[in-house]
Amino acid sequence: MSSPRVLLLWRVLVFMAALSPLVYWSTQVALQQAGPEPGKYLLLGFGLCALVILLLTLSLTPLSKLTRWKGFTLIRRQLGLWAFFYALLHLSSYLVFILGLDFSVLLQDIARRPYVIVGMLALVGLLVMALTSNRWAMRRLGKRWKPLHKVVYLVLALVLLHFFWVVRADMTDWAGYALAAVALMSLRLPAISTRLPSLGKRLGLR
């Protein structure tokens, strides 16, 4: 299960799966199947996709503890970068479709939608992680790398707050994502995370 060929195939599959929402939504827009507001369709889709990939990234460490399969840790950086990429597309959609690239109205728009600031802070957190996810930065940061990457928890909280602010009228979807986030965070508590390997053994996963 961990031969170099299998791991390469796994990485390629993850790459294709991560790319597929972009291809699908772009096709829908090109075919005029994206509803009356294609810009908003892309904006919301990209934002949601960034959040889902962020949650998937956070599930990889518990999964690798449960199964001891190398493949999960191998794609952690790749998925983290995809979350950042979709967040950038989300920001670009905001700048193009909501602001119409007219930066003079940015402050006015932020006053109308204060949750944009929260989204921007989350994006800065993702940027810091993306910039420090390479070997060079890991070597330079040494012991400080791990505490720095705990910023992902803050990013997740900010994204959930941002999302909550947007959908206050109907929180059904938001509650599902928040529940998933709480479940993933609980798996990281030392009392639970240290038990994952033995649970994996009992379930025949490792």
Ligand code: HEM
């Ligand atoms: C510069 C940063 C950001 C800006 C300017 C921004 C802007 C926006 C706007 C304008 C909306 C939609 C509001 C509406 O319904 O009219 C939105 C929704 C959303 N954003 Fe952001 N955002 C930012 C960062 C982020 C980040 C980093 C994430 C996730 C990693 C994210 C996830 C979401 C989600 C999940 C929604 C709700 C989607 C839905 O209702 O289906 N945003 N954002």
